[in-house]
Amino acid sequence: MKxxxxxxxxxxxxxxxxxxxVALQYNNGxxxxxxxxxxxxxxxxxxxxxxxISKIFITHLHADHIMGLxxxxxxxxxxxxxxxxxxxVPKDTIEYMKQLFSIPYFSADFEIHVIEAFDQKIExxxxxxxxxxxxxGVPAIGYVFGVNDSRGKFNKKLCDELGIKGEMFSSLxxxxxxxxxxxxxxxDEVTGKLRKGKKIVYTGDTEKIETFPEEAYHxxxxxxxxxFISQEDKKETYHSTVKEACEVAQLLSxxxxxxxxxxxxxxxxxxxxxxxxxxxxxxxxxDFLEINL
Amino acid sequence: MKxxxxxxxxxxxxxxxxxxxVALQYNNGxxxxxxxxxxxxxxxxxxxxxxxISKIFITHLHADHIMGLxxxxxxxxxxxxxxxxxxxVPKDTIEYMKQLFSIPYFSADFEIHVIEAFDQKIExxxxxxxxxxxxxGVPAIGYVFGVNDSRGKFNKKLCDELGIKGEMFSSLxxxxxxxxxxxxxxxDEVTGKLRKGKKIVYTGDTEKIETFPEEAYHxxxxxxxxxFISQEDKKETYHSTVKEACEVAQLLSxxxxxxxxxxxxxxxxxxxxxxxxxxxxxxxxxDFLEINL
Numbered sequence: 001m002k003x004x005x006x007x008x009x010x011x012x013x014x015x016x017x018x019x020x021x022v023a024l025q026y027n028n029g030x031x032x033x034x035x036x037x038x039x040x041x042x043x044x045x046x047x048x049x050x051x052x053i054s055k056i057f058i059t060h061l062h063a064d065h066i067m068g069l070x071x072x073x074x075x076x077x078x079x080x081x082x083x084x085x086x087x088x089v090p091k092d093t094i095e096y097m098k099q100l101f102s103i104p105y106f107s108a109d110f111e112i113h114v115i116e117a118f119d120q121k122i123e124x125x126x127x128x129x130x131x132x133x134x135x136x137g138v139p140a141i142g143y144v145f146g147v148n149d150s151r152g153k154f155n156k157k158l159c160d161e162l163g164i165k166g167e168m169f170s171s172l173x174x175x176x177x178x179x180x181x182x183x184x185x186x187x188d189e190v191t192g193k194l195r196k197g198k199k200i201v202y203t204g205d206t207e208k209i210e211t212f213p214e215e216a217y218h219x220x221x222x223x224x225x226x227x228f229i230s231q232e233d234k235k236e237t238y239h240s241t242v243k244e245a246c247e248v249a250q251l252l253s254x255x256x257x258x259x260x261x262x263x264x265x266x267x268x269x270x271x272x273x274x275x276x277x278x279x280x281x282x283x284x285x286x287d288f289l290e291i292n293l
Numbered sequence: 294m295k296x297x298x299x300x301x302x303x304x305x306x307x308x309x310x311x312x313x314x315v316a317l318q319y320n321n322g323x324x325x326x327x328x329x330x331x332x333x334x335x336x337x338x339x340x341x342x343x344x345x346i347s348k349i350f351i352t353h354l355h356a357d358h359i360m361g362l363x364x365x366x367x368x369x370x371x372x373x374x375x376x377x378x379x380x381x382v383p384k385d386t387i388e389y390m391k392q393l394f395s396i397p398y399f400s401a402d403f404e405i406h407v408i409e410a411f412d413q414k415i416e417x418x419x420x421x422x423x424x425x426x427x428x429x430g431v432p433a434i435g436y437v438f439g440v441n442d443s444r445g446k447f448n449k450k451l452c453d454e455l456g457i458k459g460e461m462f463s464s465l466x467x468x469x470x471x472x473x474x475x476x477x478x479x480x481d482e483v484t485g486k487l488r489k490g491k492k493i494v495y496t497g498d499t500e501k502i503e504t505f506p507e508e509a510y511h512x513x514x515x516x517x518x519x520x521f522i523s524q525e526d527k528k529e530t531y532h533s534t535v536k537e538a539c540e541v542a543q544l545l546s547x548x549x550x551x552x553x554x555x556x557x558x559x560x561x562x563x564x565x566x567x568x569x570x571x572x573x574x575x576x577x578x579x580d581f582l583e584i585n586l
Contacts, residue, residue: 013335039332042306096397104389
């Protein structure tokens with residue numbers, strides 16, 4: 001899997017940072033987007049195929065998180081897309097999304113399902129999403145993206161020796177065992193080491209919260225709002241400081257923290273230095289940062 | 294005056310070209326935008342101050358020409374703008390614009406006037422606009438931007454010698470003459486060469502049209518839709534080929550032709566080569582091209 005940061009600014013673009021969007025490429029080549037700020041489709045060029053985006057997870061409906069949707073969808077249409085696009089939004093915002101999509105001349109030749117994401121796990125083919133409420137002064141959610149543990153790869157040489165071939169693999173997969181030449185073989189015998197699942201938490205914009213779903217704990221990567229360095233700059237906004245993001249990383253025992261949604265008032269270096277005070281495993285996202293996991 | 298091309302692509306952005314927008318800086322520092330595609334506010338960084346934009350002239354309401362408006366206005370608000378913003382749109386589209394501005398959480402702390410531009414000249418302080426109908430399958434207009442001839446600069450040395458000073462200048466300006474030390478002096482005697490007016494024509498998206506308002510003729514710069522090279526690529530779209538744009542330049546006796554809204558299927562060089570067949574004074578716009586006039 002690969003995470004690509006397409007936009008890492010707060011509120012406004014800067015010359016270095018586009019408004020928020022994070023792309024996730026799943027093992028099968030499928031892409032998902034988390035938020036879709038203005039200019040996202042241009043950031044995607046040569047990195048993310050619009051035609052391979054199956055789902056877009058929106059954290060909240062402030063303009064800097066959604067204004068890339070219309071252009072992206074219009075470009076998908078121009079490219080002749082026929083595949084369904086699913087867009088997940090916070091509870092009580094579906095009417096707002098409909099309003100956005102009722103602007104003049106907006107149309108798509110493919111189906112778009114806008115789905116309100118509640119505070120519960122949604123299973124997909126091979127992965128799951130766990131939306132959870134955050135605190136941003138408007139309906140807003142974060143997402144845990146998860147892939148469960150899965151069996152290791154088939155040992156092809158061994159399977160060959162044992163006479164396992166063709167449709168026997170799917171039968172073995174389905175039943176966990178198979179009889180070949182009078183001998184019962186379990187799937188564990190012919191597959192390698194268990195492949196450990198992965199979990200990514202993306203908070204979107206939020207002030208520091210302390211209640212997370214169980215699924216968020218021990219995540220591999222926590223991508224956290226880190227708009228401000230000081231409380232003075234933060235004031236009463238519903239955003240987090242670097243320190244608060246680091247505290248959340250500790251609370252969740254996150255293996256890695258990626259700070260994003262960086263206010264234009266700071267240099268990346270300042271944010272990095274601040275994070276080093278509180279967290280060893282933190283990095284500051286920059287546009288086009290890629291993380292493989 | 295200065296023209297800055299902020300976006301020169303057709304429909305979709307490319308790695309080289311952003312969706313359409315052209316900025317015009319008037320002599321007094323005031324900026325105007327013609328169209329405002331997605332990502333325009335980012336293209337403006339270090340080139341156009343959002344706070345100095347007084348007017349935005351929209352040619353039509355297809356997404357690639359307007360999707361930068363919301364983000365730009367939200368950033369103006371964040372920057373504390375108080376100045377009025379005027380947005381001109383084609384006849385019969387004001388309701389559509391209202392729909393765009395009624396999307397969730399959109400707000401501005403300053404006044405925005407959305408004004409339908411009819412087929413007649415609008416005078417402003419020092420310059421004028423002449424909207425005119427084009428042919429794009431939806432309500433669409435082009436604009437002639439004009440600055441009238443104006444008197445030359447005061448010859449300060451001569452004024453000094455003749456004793457013209459202080460408030461006498463505004464009196465001279467107002468009455469065209471003044472009496473100093475018993476002698477009547479006309480403004481022509483103490484000012485330099487007449488400063489020739491300028492005219493810029495921006496068509497927006499259009500198929501070739503042959504009816505233009507009188508004001509469009511003999512323009513200094515014609516900025517014309519030039520989406521396609523061949524009629525085969527163009528098909529039945531309401532756009533122009535390079536050849537057609539060149540023919541319009543000849544029709545209008547334009548001093549310079551700037552081809553823009555370039556389809557992603559072409560290299561800039563191809564478009565340039567095609568234009569050279571028909572027009573000596575044509576150039577192909579690229580993002581951030583600046584023209585002083």
